[in-house]
Amino acid sequence: MTRQFDFLVIGSGIAGISFALKASRHGTVALLSKSSLDDTNTSYAQGGIAAVTYSPDSFEKHIADTIVAGDGHCDVAVVEKVITEAPQQIEELLNWGIDFDRDGDGKFDLHREGGHSEHRILHHKDNTGYEIQEALIRKLRTIPNIEIFENTFAIEIITQHHMGEVVTMHTPNIECYGAYVLDQRTNHIHTYLSKVTLLATGGIGGVYATTTNPDVATGDGIAMVHRARGVIKDMEFVQFHPTAFYNPGERPTFLITEAIRGYGAILRGQDGREFMQKYDDRGSLAPRDIVARAIDNEMKIKGHDFVYLDVTHKDAEETKDHFPNIYKKCLEHGIDITKDFIPVSPTQHYVCGGIVVDMNARTSINRLYAAGECSCTGLHGANRLASNSLIEAIVYADVAAKDAAKHIRDYSWNTQIPAWDDEGTKLPEEMVLITQSFREVEQIMSSYVGIVRSNLRLQRAMRRLEILFKETEDLFDRSVVSRELCELRNVISVAYLIIKHALRRKESRGLHYTVDYPKRANGSESNLSV
8 A cells, every 4th residue: 555645754752743743734744653652762751851941041051061961072053053942942842732840930940960050951740751742642633634653663764776776875866755664453564655754763772681762762763764875973872871770670771860860869889878979070960971981880890780879868758749750660669769779770771873964854865854862963962961852852853844844845756666575575484583683682782882892892792793684684585574573673773883883983982982992082081981
């Protein structure tokens, strides 16, 4: 079956839905969700959304904080754009019915997080992402021009390659005509033709054994663009959130928001002693990359699996009011955070690299845009400043919708696209092959491509991954397509890109720390050195 829409949106988080809402003013929209509409990285964002709201905060301060956290790798023009446009986008969220906490005077109750010099984090308790997601879904369902397809999985974006042309990285004017999409309820593959396509496929957590990301985060958009010979960069900058709740076997790992450190929580070793002052003058409020490496170092020195986060010195009722979900989650495990320390350890959380986009969210492939975590705008540089991701997503969804609206009349559907060809394929003999390969990828990446790296570890990871790549491509060529098999292909592609980019960077910068090059390329000590 072939479907035609003006706009095709792949992903249903804040970037995908906000783009769809705005694009619907200019044409028909198909919005694809791999699972249910609310199963997104956005839903799991606890802390909040950063924006300059009140004095003494200023754009200049937020810009400076972002650039410092990015360790000299940010695109300054992009930083200025996102931060100065943030208040306008916050107003749009409010108009869509999103509720942020306010104080007794009706002003926003702003949080502060690591790396921020001021209180500027708008939030809804400690489940901001869920509040945003639910409000966006409510708004989405009121727009007749948007057709929602849940449980639909994009297998490949369609380019000239699918019409028999040879496409390489050097092919000029690669174009996207839509996507081949698996309906998971019927297992049929349909062709979705579009004039414009937006990728908003989220993160890459499925590449690692422990992650705060939902199971749907398998780097699908990044992998599809890589196979389509689009430009990807900065994949070595993988952020590990320093304070995930230590509960072995739980997936996704429950996040203990950075806002709790901004509120006053202190990191302590298992001996009860504070340790962050050894690593950074900002202590527990240092940026995430520094805190994650410090915790990793403390655990390795002591031979421990976790450290503690202590909020017991704060007012108990205020703590429960600010962080009700964290309080409830910990209590389920016998931990009263108003009286007991919280066991935490670093876990994969975010990727700063991804599909390269310009300041209009255009990728290197014509008619294809990207926004949200799957994209690389230049905002985050080598390390994302806390709570900058949601605002980046909505700002870039906005510029993508505006730019696409200008050009939508210049495009037409390419009706010469062939149907998906699965002739000669059959069901995989053993699903265990896919499951086991998935586990091997997770183990390779967690063991060799984590917070601390070396050339030896990276090279070993690449050799192991090459074997899995060949086995999986062979399986894909002779098997009926399934979501599980496609996700395996995607995590292997993403893992390859992370390792390739990490091997290429001959320095330690931001989230990429290697024992072989402990200094930055300019000769200065990396701000990650411990």
